[in-house]
Amino acid sequence: MTTTSTPDARVAPRRTGIASATPSLPPARDEALVDGMDLADPRHVSLALQDVGKTYPNGRKALVDVDLVVPDGDFVFLVGPSGAGKSTLIKLLIRDELPTSGTVFVAGRDVARLKRREIPRLRRQIGIVFQDFKLLPGKTVRENVAFALEVTGAPGRLMRPAVDRVLALVGLTAQAEQVPTQLSGGEQQRTAIARALVHDPRMIIADEPTGNLDPLISWEILQLLLRINELGTTVLMATHNAEVVTALRKRVVALEDGRVVRDEVGGYHREY
Amino acid sequence: MGRFLLFSLKRAWQGFWRNAVMSIAATVTMILMLVLLSGLVIGLSGLAAGLQFVEQKVEVQAFVADGTPPDRIDALRAAVAAKPEVAEVTYVNKDQALAEWQATLRAQGKQDFTTATGRNPIPASLRIKLKDPHVYGDVVDTLKAATGVITDVLETQRVVDALLSVTGFLRTAGLVILALVGATVLFIVVNTIRLAVMARAEEIEIMRLVGASDAFIRWPFIFEGMLVGFLGAIATLGFLALAAGPISQGVATLVGQVPIEFDRDLGPRLVAIVGGTGLLLGGLGSFISVRTYLIR
Numbered sequence: 198m199t200t201t202s203t204p205d206a207r208v209a210p211r212r213t214g215i216a217s218a219t220p221s222l223p224p225a226r227d228e229a230l231v232d233g234m235d236l237a238d239p240r241h242v243s244l245a246l247q248d249v250g251k252t253y254p255n256g257r258k259a260l261v262d263v264d265l266v267v268p269d270g271d272f273v274f275l276v277g278p279s280g281a282g283k284s285t286l287i288k289l290l291i292r293d294e295l296p297t298s299g300t301v302f303v304a305g306r307d308v309a310r311l312k313r314r315e316i317p318r319l320r321r322q323i324g325i326v327f328q329d330f331k332l333l334p335g336k337t338v339r340e341n342v343a344f345a346l347e348v349t350g351a352p353g354r355l356m357r358p359a360v361d362r363v364l365a366l367v368g369l370t371a372q373a374e375q376v377p378t379q380l381s382g383g384e385q386q387r388t389a390i391a392r393a394l395v396h397d398p399r400m401i402i403a404d405e406p407t408g409n410l411d412p413l414i415s416w417e418i419l420q421l422l423l424r425i426n427e428l429g430t431t432v433l434m435a436t437h438n439a440e441v442v443t444a445l446r447k448r449v450v451a452l453e454d455g456r457v458v459r460d461e462v463g464g465y466h467r468e469y
Numbered sequence: 470m471g472r473f474l475l476f477s478l479k480r481a482w483q484g485f486w487r488n489a490v491m492s493i494a495a496t497v498t499m500i501l502m503l504v505l506l507s508g509l510v511i512g513l514s515g516l517a518a519g520l521q522f523v524e525q526k527v528e529v530q531a532f533v534a535d536g537t538p539p540d541r542i543d544a545l546r547a548a549v550a551a552k553p554e555v556a557e558v559t560y561v562n563k564d565q566a567l568a569e570w571q572a573t574l575r576a577q578g579k580q581d582f583t584t585a586t587g588r589n590p591i592p593a594s595l596r597i598k599l600k601d602p603h604v605y606g607d608v609v610d611t612l613k614a615a616t617g618v619i620t621d622v623l624e625t626q627r628v629v630d631a632l633l634s635v636t637g638f639l640r641t642a643g644l645v646i647l648a649l650v651g652a653t654v655l656f657i658v659v660n661t662i663r664l665a666v667m668a669r670a671e672e673i674e675i676m677r678l679v680g681a682s683d684a685f686i687r688w689p690f691i692f693e694g695m696l697v698g699f700l701g702a703i704a705t706l707g708f709l710a711l712a713a714g715p716i717s718q719g720v721a722t723l724v725g726q727v728p729i730e731f732d733r734d735l736g737p738r739l740v741a742i743v744g745g746t747g748l749l750l751g752g753l754g755s756f757i758s759v760r761t762y763l764i765r
Contacts, residue, residue, distance in 0.1 A: 291678065313683070320680035331675055348681035350472050396680065 243267050243400045243431040244290055249299035251285050259285035261455040267433060272426045274442045275435040277452035283435040287404050291323055292316055304399055321349060324393025324401045328408035330385045332377045339373040342392045363391040367421060383414035390421060400431035407438055481692035484665045492697060495661045499701030502650040503743050507709055509643035510742055514735055516636045523628055529597040530623040531612045545615050546595060554606040557598040566591040658694050658754025665693055666762045687759050694755025698747030705743050
C-alpha cells in the first residue's frame with residue numbers, strides 16, 4: 198500500500214476496481230463520466246462530485262474543482278484543517294447548499310435538479326451525524342430515534358420494530374427510555390447514529406462524530422460506524438482525529454483550501 | 470394523511486402551551502376582535518331589520534285634527550288617493566289608533582297610561598302607501614296644505630333616512646375599527662408563531678436533516694395559529710350565547726318603538742362568521758410567519 202501522496206489524484210474508487218493506475222488522471226469529463234464510471238448510475242455510486250466549486254456570496258471560495266466518487270459500501274475519511282471545505286462539502290451532499298459550479302450527484306440524482314419536494318426524499322437516503330449530536334433534550338432515546346420516522350410520516354405500526362432494530366444495532370436497547378442528559382457522550386452519539394440509521398439510509402455522513410468524545414469512546418463510535426459499513430452502508434466521516442485515520446487504513450480524502458489534495462488508502466500525514 | 474394530521478395537531482397543541490402567555494395574549498386579542506365583529510354584525514342586522522320594518526309600514530302618516538267633519542276627511546282622502554304616486558289610503562279612526570297604541574305598549578311590557586287620562590289622546594290618521602316608497606310627488610304638500618284637517622305629517626322616509634345614515638356610519642366606523650383590531654390580531658399572531666418557530670429551531674433543523682417534508686415542518690405552525698383563532702371563536706360564541714338575552718333587551722330599549730326582529734339565521738350566521746374569521750385570521754398570521762421565518 199502506497200503512502201506517498203499523488204497531488205493531483207482526484208478519484209480513487211478502489212473497491213470497484215475501476216480506478217486507473219495512470220497517474221495523469223482523467224480527461225473523461227464528457228457526459229457524467231469520471232474514470233469511466235457513470236456518475237449518474239445510482240446502482241453503484243453513493244455520491245459523486247464532478248468539478249464542483251462553491252463560492253459563498255462574500256467571495257470566499259470554499260471548494261475548488263472537487264472531483265470525488267464514493268461507490269456504494271465505501272468507507273471514506275474526509276480530512277483537512279478547519280476551513281478546508283469539509284463542512285461545505287457535506288452541506289452540498291445534503292443539499293443544504295448548492296454548488297456554484299459543477300455537479301453533485303447523490304444516489305444518482307443531480308441535487309441541483311431536484312424539485313423542492315424531492316429534497317426530503319433524498320435526505321432520507323442519507324443518515325447524518327454531527328459532533329454535537331443534535332438530540333432533542335425533552336425526548337427519550339426511543340423518541341429521539343422515532344422522531345425521524347414520525348416527521349416523515351412513516352406508518353405507526355412500522356415505527357416500533359424499526360426503532361428497536363436500530364437501538365439493538367447501536368447497543369442502546371437498555372437505555373431506550375432515558376433522556377439525553379442521563380446518557381454519556383458516547384451513548385448520545387450512538388443515539389444520533391441510531392436516528393441516522395432508522396430510515397435504512399444508503400449512506401451515513403458523519404461530521405466530526407468523535408470531536409466531543411474522549412479517545413476510548415471515540416473508538417467505540419468508530420467501531421460502530423465500521424460495523425454499519427460492513428452491513429453495506431456507505432460511510433463518509435469528516436474528522437480531525439489523526440490517530441483513528443492512521444490506524445484504520447481506510448480511504449482518506451484530504452481537503453486543503455477547498456481542493457482535494459490527496460485521495461488514497463491509509464495514512465494521515467499531516468496534523469490538521 | 471391521518472398520521473400527518475395527528476402529528477400536526479398534536480404539535481400545534483404542544484406549541485400553543487409551550488409559550489402559553491403569548492398564546493393566551495393572542496387568543497384574548499382575537500376574542501376582542503371577534504366580539505367587536507359580532508357586535509357589528511348584530512347591530513347592522515338589527516338596524517337592517519328595523520329598516521325593513523319601517524319601510525314596509527305606511528310611508529306617510531297624516532294626523533287628523535280631533536273633531537274634523539267626516540266629509541272633509543273623505544274629500545282629502547279622495548284627493549290624495551287620486552294621485553298617481555299613491556297606492557292606497559287608509560283612514561284609521563281614534564279608537565283604532567288607540568287600540569293599536571295599547572297593543573304596542575303591551576307588547577313591550579310597558580304600562581298603559583292612556584286609561585288614566587279619561588279621554589283618547591291618540592289622533593285619527595290617514596295612512597298613505599306609495600307605489601314606490603321613495604317617490605312622494607306632492608303628496609306631503611297636499612296634506613300639509615289641508616290646514617284645519619291635518620295637524621301633522623309624519624314622513625316615514627325621514628325615519629328611514631335617519632336609520633340609513635346611522636347604519637352607514639356604524640358600518641364605516643365599525644369596519645375601520647375592525648380593520649385596526651384585525652391588523653393588531655394579525656401582528657400578534659405573526660409574532661406568536663415567530664416565537665414558536667424560534668422555540669422549535671432545533672427541532673426544525675433536525676426535521677430537515679432527517680428528511681421531513683415541508684408540510685410536516687410548516688403545518689403544525691399553521692394549525693397553531695388556527696388554534697388561536699378557534700379558541701378565540703369558541704370563547705366569543707360562548708360569551709355571545711350567555712349575553713344574548715341582555716343584549717336583545719338592551720337593543721329593544723335602545724330602539725324603542727321599532728320592534729326589531731332578528732333573522733332566524735342570525736345565530737348560525739354569527740357562528741359561521743366568527744368561526745371563519747378566527748380560523749382565517751389565525752391561519753393567515755401563522756402562514757405569514759412561516760413564510761417569513763421558515764424560508765428554505
